Amino acid sequence: MKKAVCIKIVLSFLLSLISVLNCGRIGDISGGSTETVNARVSARVILSDSSAVSGAAVRIIPSGQDPLSSGALIYKDTTDQSGFFSLEVKDKAFSDGYYNILVSGNEKCHFTDSMMIEQRSKIELQDLMLKDPGSLSGTVIFEEGTIPDTAYAVLVGTDLSTVVVSGQFTFNNIPEGFYTLRVITDNAGYSASNLPVAITSLSSDTLDDTLRIPVSRVLLDEFEDGDMFLLNNRADINEGWNSFWYVFNEKDKEPLSQIIPEGLLVQDSLPLAISSEGAYSGKSIHLKTVLAQRSSPFAGLGCRITPDRNRYSNLSNMSSLSFYMRGKGTVRVSFLTAALNRYPEDQRWGTWGKYIECPDQWQEITIKSSEFLPQEYSPQALDSLFWSDVSDSVDFLQFVTSASAGDTVEFFLDNIWLTGVDAEDLM
Incomplete structure (x- = not known):
C-alpha cells in the first residue's frame, strides 16, 4: 500500500514538472509540435460578396524591409477551405515591430499596412477582403x-x-x-x-x-561649435561629429602675433576659429596665421576622415570633393593615404592633391578625383602610383597654404562634401 502511494506521489511530481517545463510554450495547432511560437496572427480572407477564399497566399513582412535585402524575412501561410489562416511565427529572429500583411488569391489581393506585432501576442483580425489589383x-x-x-x-x-x-x-x-x-x-x-x-x-x-x-554624398563637416581640434597631436577641445580637425604651422621660436579673438577654440596661440563672422552659412572655420621665419614655411589644417585611428576610409568610389572657400593665396587640397606605409620611415611623405587659388568671395569649389595627383618628387610619384592605387585607404584630408616667411595667410572653409561615397565608406 505504501509502495503504491509512493508511486502515485512520484507520478504526480513528474506530471507537475512536465507542466512547468511546458509553461510558456504554445502548441503548434497544425502539427502538435511544442516549438516556441513567438506570435500568432489569424483572420479570414473573403471576397466582396463575403464568400471565403481558400488557398490564398498570406505573407507577413517587416514594414521597412527592402525585398532585395539579404536575409529578408517573410512569414507565409495559406488559407484553408473556410478561408481562415492562423500564421504562427516561430523564427528566433522575430522581434517586436510593425509588419505588413499581403494576401493574394483568385487574381485579387489585399494589403494591411504597418500593424504592430509583439512577441508572444495572439492577434485575431477582422475579415480581410480581396480586391482587384x-x-x-x-x-x-x-x-x-x-x-x-x-x-x-x-x-x-x-x-x-x-x-x-x-x-x-x-x-x-x-x-x-x-x-x-x-x-x-x-x-x-x-x-x-x-x-x-x-x-x-x-x-x-x-x-x-x-x-x-x-x-551619394557625405557631408564631412559644416563647422559648428563643438568640433574637435588637435594641437601637435594632442586633443584640446570638445568631441566632434564624425571627424576631428588639427592645425599645423611650421613656426619658429617667436610666438604668433596674429590671433582671432572671437570664437577662438584652440590654445598655444594657434589662430583657428569657428565663427559666424564672415561665414558662408551659419558658422565657418577660419584660419589666419603669420608664417614662420624659415625657408619654405607653410601652415594649414587637416581632418582625420574617420575618428578611428586604426582604420582608413575607402574613397574608391569618390567622384569629387567639394567645399566652399574664400581667402587669399594658394592652397593645396590633399589626401594622405596608407600608401606611405609601404616606404621606409624617412620616405613617408607626400600627399595626393591639387593646388587652387583662393577666391576673394565665397565660392563652391569642386575637385574631381582624377585631379588628385601625387606630390611632386614624392615616393608615390616616383613609383607612378595612381589615385585608384591608394584611394581605398585614406587617412587625412588637408588644406595647406604657403607663402614667404613673415607673410600672413588666411582662408575660410565651410560645407565639405565627399560625392560618390556613403557613410559606411568612411567608418
Missing part, C-alpha cells in the same frame, strides 16, 4: 541624366520588385494601399531614390515625374 509604371534616370544600365524598383515592406529595363519599370498586381517606391542600382556612388505612392484597385498609373537616382 492596380499597376504602376515609371521612368528612371541617373541624377546626371543618363539611363542606368542596372537598376531595380521595389515596394518597401512587400515582396514586390521588378527590373528597370532601358530606364522603364512596371509593377502589376499591386494591392490597394500606400507604399514607398524605392529605386536602387548596383552602380557604385549612387544612393536609393524613394517616393511615396498610392495604389487604388483597378488603377493603371504612370508616374508624372521621372525618378532620378541621386549620387
Whole structure:
C-alpha cells in the first residue's frame, strides 16, 4: 500500500514538472509540435460578396524591409477551405515591430499596412477582403541624366520588385494601399531614390515625374561649435561629429602675433576659429596665421576622415570633393593615404592633391578625383602610383597654404562634401 502511494506521489511530481517545463510554450495547432511560437496572427480572407477564399497566399513582412535585402524575412501561410489562416511565427529572429500583411488569391489581393506585432501576442483580425489589383509604371534616370544600365524598383515592406529595363519599370498586381517606391542600382556612388505612392484597385498609373537616382554624398563637416581640434597631436577641445580637425604651422621660436579673438577654440596661440563672422552659412572655420621665419614655411589644417585611428576610409568610389572657400593665396587640397606605409620611415611623405587659388568671395569649389595627383618628387610619384592605387585607404584630408616667411595667410572653409561615397565608406 505504501509502495503504491509512493508511486502515485512520484507520478504526480513528474506530471507537475512536465507542466512547468511546458509553461510558456504554445502548441503548434497544425502539427502538435511544442516549438516556441513567438506570435500568432489569424483572420479570414473573403471576397466582396463575403464568400471565403481558400488557398490564398498570406505573407507577413517587416514594414521597412527592402525585398532585395539579404536575409529578408517573410512569414507565409495559406488559407484553408473556410478561408481562415492562423500564421504562427516561430523564427528566433522575430522581434517586436510593425509588419505588413499581403494576401493574394483568385487574381485579387489585399494589403494591411504597418500593424504592430509583439512577441508572444495572439492577434485575431477582422475579415480581410480581396480586391482587384492596380499597376504602376515609371521612368528612371541617373541624377546626371543618363539611363542606368542596372537598376531595380521595389515596394518597401512587400515582396514586390521588378527590373528597370532601358530606364522603364512596371509593377502589376499591386494591392490597394500606400507604399514607398524605392529605386536602387548596383552602380557604385549612387544612393536609393524613394517616393511615396498610392495604389487604388483597378488603377493603371504612370508616374508624372521621372525618378532620378541621386549620387551619394557625405557631408564631412559644416563647422559648428563643438568640433574637435588637435594641437601637435594632442586633443584640446570638445568631441566632434564624425571627424576631428588639427592645425599645423611650421613656426619658429617667436610666438604668433596674429590671433582671432572671437570664437577662438584652440590654445598655444594657434589662430583657428569657428565663427559666424564672415561665414558662408551659419558658422565657418577660419584660419589666419603669420608664417614662420624659415625657408619654405607653410601652415594649414587637416581632418582625420574617420575618428578611428586604426582604420582608413575607402574613397574608391569618390567622384569629387567639394567645399566652399574664400581667402587669399594658394592652397593645396590633399589626401594622405596608407600608401606611405609601404616606404621606409624617412620616405613617408607626400600627399595626393591639387593646388587652387583662393577666391576673394565665397565660392563652391569642386575637385574631381582624377585631379588628385601625387606630390611632386614624392615616393608615390616616383613609383607612378595612381589615385585608384591608394584611394581605398585614406587617412587625412588637408588644406595647406604657403607663402614667404613673415607673410600672413588666411582662408575660410565651410560645407565639405565627399560625392560618390556613403557613410559606411568612411567608418
